[in-house]
Amino acid sequence: MTQRIQTEPHSSGTASTDVLRVERITKTFRRGLLRSRVNRVLRDVSFSVGPGSMVGLVGENGSGKSVLMRIIVGLMKPDDGTVDVTGGLGYCPQIPMLYDKLTCDETFRLFGHAYGLADDAAAEEAARLYSLLGFERFRGELVENLSGGTRQKLNLSIALLHRPSLLLLDEPYSGFDWETYQRFWELADDLRAAGTTILIVAHFIQEQSHFDRILRLRDGELGEDH
Amino acid sequence: MSTRTAELVRATSRQYLREPVNLFLLVLIPPVFVIALSSAIGTFSDVIGGNVGVRAGTALGAVWAAALLAGLSSFFLLRTSVRADGRLIIAGMAPRAVYAAYAVTAGFLALLAATVSFVMVLLTHDVNDPLTLWAAVFVAALVYEALGLLLALFIQGDIEGSYVFFLAFMFDAFVAGPLGGGEGLIANLFPLHFASQIAVSAMVGAPYDLWWFVWSGGYAAVLLGVALLLSSGRRGS
């Protein structure tokens, strides 16, 4: 069975403007000595998202949210199906994947290079993100010495550094204090208003009011909440 | 080297240097090992059928210390930041550039380990042809560095990687090298075979074949090339 979810109302509605198109993704894990224990994590998952929308991806633990996320960003290969992303992609993993022995400034600079930004452009963006999320005073601090919340701010900032057209956030606010949590949602709303498409893995009901659409994974199959 | 790779070389070197104890051990272990071994190796080689005197044994000690330290460095440099590297690749850094950066950084460490080991031999014994000895020790370190880079592509675990290194090293040291008197085609195929032969020859003033250098350098280059080639299919963690 295929679930195909149409592009949401306030996008232009044609497939060509989709920022993200996921088609018939299937992923199965095999375990055990003879690889006989089969766990079908994703079954024929399809959906597409247009520009300037905020989409929540929900589901119970182990429902395949993170696997789907990892397939979309390219960290994992699907068994079958395709992912199309138009424009730049920013990814904020649930556990910060950062270099422990680099400072925040050095981290920005290195990822700036990866994104293809010039050093001064990366520094400018970094300055904006420091003040937006309020962690400028830690700019010279090694990542391993940062508190969990500050590390998460850096983690999120790396995903935003190149102003991507598609943002994939895997529970990006874990470890934030209340004020930062509020600021995160303001930031997300601003980004959406500026045309960024945001796909967020979320857990809590009260967050669901922010979303234009909510995709729900259940037993590896995708459905949509209305 | 592209500016991206250069930036990453800076980052990986910082990762290494900001744990100063690693650097300290990298320069401390070769002297200790070389001295300990040279105090005891002469009789040992007679025991296991090679024909290596104390001076030659000391040269071998330098080869092993430099090679092992270089190999462990490259393997663990890559293993330690595999997740962050994966994210860097998602952000647009070519996997091959990431690998190349690690190869350069680990190359510096190989050079350092080789030089410290060599200097220790020079300080404690007469060396017939110092420059050749240094080059042989360095090329041995490069071979193991490349081996570490390649292993890191296939082996996910720290213990497993270390055990495979231990196995390779024991063959190189005891079977395929001058210590075990290893000869013949199979002995030739072991990573350190010719580098060890050159080191011993340079130490005692025996003749060596320039082809042995070409072979050892080629060994390192091929391993490195295969690692770079295979790394392009890498998807991070």
Place this chain on the structure above:
Amino acid sequence: MTALSLPISLLAEYRRNLFLILLLFIVPFVFITVSYYITASIPLTFRVAQHGSLVSVVRPMPDVHAAVMVPITTATLAGLIGLFAMVEAAASDSRLVVAGLPARRVALSRLTIIVILSVVVSVVSVAVTLINFRPANLGAFLAGNVLAAVSYGFAGACIALVIGRLGGAYLMFFLPLIDIGIFQDPMFISGEQAVWMKLLPGFGGTRLVIDAGFGSATGDWAALSAAGGWALLLGAAALLLFSRQSKG
């Protein structure tokens, strides 16, 4: 929860790792067998304890090499297990501590795993040796190897907590090689050992192995207490370091 349930659940990581299990058999097999066959068959004179007193014996070199390769192998393999078990513990077990388990209990579980795997490595290595060489006193031979392995396993654990992964790997390759492979090895040191050599962690275990292999090992109390003392000391140090680190 019984005292062993935590170590058993932590041990699952190792049990499910087929490649590691294979290596735990292949590495000792290759090392010990190869050492035996490459060694020239000439007699070696060295000293062993025979019924409580040191006597000179003459034995075939391949036997001596096969015997001494066992503690070198087990100490190195166990040392690396101890190192990476504690690197892992320092990174992830702090969550267990935060979740309410006492730090000492978590650390004890890791040390239990190190002991279990040290015994496994020793049994495999001794079994491999038996293909070519029959020790005079098999029980004491195994005990000496287990003690050498456990000491280095615990040393690896301490080094993980003080030095970390890469520097720890450097050390765990060279320490057993220098200690057991050179200074305790009768092929290198065939006469009386210097006092400082007897103070190294590998002394007691290797002494037991040599004595049990070629002498009698009965009344080898000095060696046994040196080996046991090092194991206890390093185990206590690892416990202390882990508890201190998870509190800080």
